[in-house]
Amino acid sequence: MTRRNDGTTRVTIADVAARAGVSLSTVSRALNGNPTVDPALAERVKDAAAALDYTASPVARSLVLGRTQTVAVVVPDLGNPTFQEVLRGLSRAAAADDYHVLVADSAESVDEERVLAGTTRRRTDGVILCAPRLPQDELDRLVGGLRPVVLINRTAGEAPSVRADYRSALTAELELLHELGHRRIVYLAGAPRSVANAARLAAIAEFVAEHPDTEVAEIPCGVDFESGASAGAAVLASGATAALAFNDLVAMGLLSAVQESGCRIPADLSIIGFDDIPFARYTTPPLTTAAVPAAELGAQAWARMRELLEGAEPGEPLTLLPELTVRGSTGPAA
Amino acid sequence: MTRRNDGTTRVTIADVAARAGVSLSTVSRALNGNPTVDPALAERVKDAAAALDYTASPVARSLVLGRTQTVAVVVPDLGNPTFQEVLRGLSRAAAADDYHVLVADSAESVDEERVLAGTTRRRTDGVILCAPRLPQDELDRLVGGLRPVVLINRTAGEAPSVRADYRSALTAELELLHELGHRRIVYLAGAPRSVANAARLAAIAEFVAEHPDTEVAEIPCGVDFESGASAGAAVLASGATAALAFNDLVAMGLLSAVQESGCRIPADLSIIGFDDIPFARYTTPPLTTAAVPAAELGAQAWARMRELLEGAEPGEPLTLLPELTVRGSTGPAA
DNA sequence: CTGTTAGCGCTTTCAG
């Protein structure tokens, strides 16, 4: 074992070389499976390494090889079920390819999204960016300096992106409500400046244009339980027969709040969510929603990143269509 | 910009030195705030660095400094709300101290727990280990080679640990049920060999010994929704007036299943969970549970790790007491 | 106060 000046003692490639009676380069070659080394010698080296419980320092390798075998994932909120699923799918897919994942939570802050993307990129081989708040022009600028980068639910420049088609999915939800006879609908809006909210508003605008008999009123809300619960009174006062929530969290908050006021779901009010988070099927009644394949989104994001890492051309943006999942929280209009 | 043989072009400390007309060491010193450098010179260096948009390579620094400014977190399942919260609390706490977090999901596998702990440790400065499945003797052995390491919900050797007192919390839950008049209770058990399940069984055994009038039957179950839902029939058939679920997921699955069978909660059956995951308060009726401060657990785990990193002595194991949170899913026995 | 030099631990030409 090599003793170092700080007193620490660590097994290095030199120790293996000494024990096997070969040079450093031979150890390196043998351990990396380089076929130019004599099989018998290679065996001897591997034995020595095993005996010393040696593994090459990832940091030293990273420096010389120029790659860290690690990718960064920047998400807006680790507390949000959707990003948790994305992270989970991504993490498992990357692990299957022997890559590690550095996570960073930007705490819903635009500044953090920008800064973290840069700082995490420097210590990894690429960054998978989930930055819903960052203005488009900033994103465009940022992406250039970050390559390789994969975007989730956004597009910018040449960067590969994987996204869920929020707009089409929302249209499907609106059509479901319309078929059920709902003509007065309220939409509980998310963060005003977010891309996700814009997509939903676009779908609504289009739908209303095509269905003049239907009115969709917007209620400013938020993205979490509390926001949904707080909007309960406004929803009941609106006289609408159906409420379309920005996401499942909002829908569940609303569900909980209006039921406490004696409102029956779906008899008095239909509620529809978005995302199909794991809990959506366990509410009472179970929540109708659009199933965003978040884990799959994460896995696909990794697949894209791996392509980039292997030097492939950035593929076409991948779009997954959330699947309308009808459960008990929606029914015919009163 | 330094051109390298692979065609890449990257700004190095040499470029900054050249532009500022000083040596590499001066750049290093100036940029690291070393006070032995002339203020005017330091300014010049910083300007040069800014002009070139230079930041020192974290990998190179890691190699020479012997620290990566990164810690690893190994969790059994990124899909489990409790670990998600732990990760979130940890991630934010570490970020506040300018540390990065490498996550690894062991996919509930003992082998993975063991392997990941080692591989992630090598590329970080320490590991925070959440390994509920690993047998104690293996954990003891592992921890020695991993230092610095912080354990979550386990103890081993000298390693600092932060844990929730599952046992006391479960006792509190049992007492609540007893006060409500419940004498026939079923316990939906978690993974048989897990530490968490053992703690609950210990609390139950103790409680039963002290309350001979009360019977607590164990039903093998699991740790997720589906398990809880599947156990519904068995719970109803047991004739118990209250069900104690291994965790909130199980409780929610059960809640959902028995309600579909027409069972009224809490009139016909009281249900009590464990963890107080974010959704627990939004079920119908809201779930009585013990609030495990998971995010706080994560933050405290980081605090311990930071102490170790700063060379402090490992402190006493920290134990947080989950708080009994009474909501609508419990009521007087029928 | 600043520059020169020697590594951190490893991989990879380049010679033999």
Added chain:
DNA sequence: CTGAAAGCGCTAACAG
């Protein structure tokens, strides 16, 4: 097929 030597980008003695 193997070894010596250079160097990844940076910091930290060690001299001046």
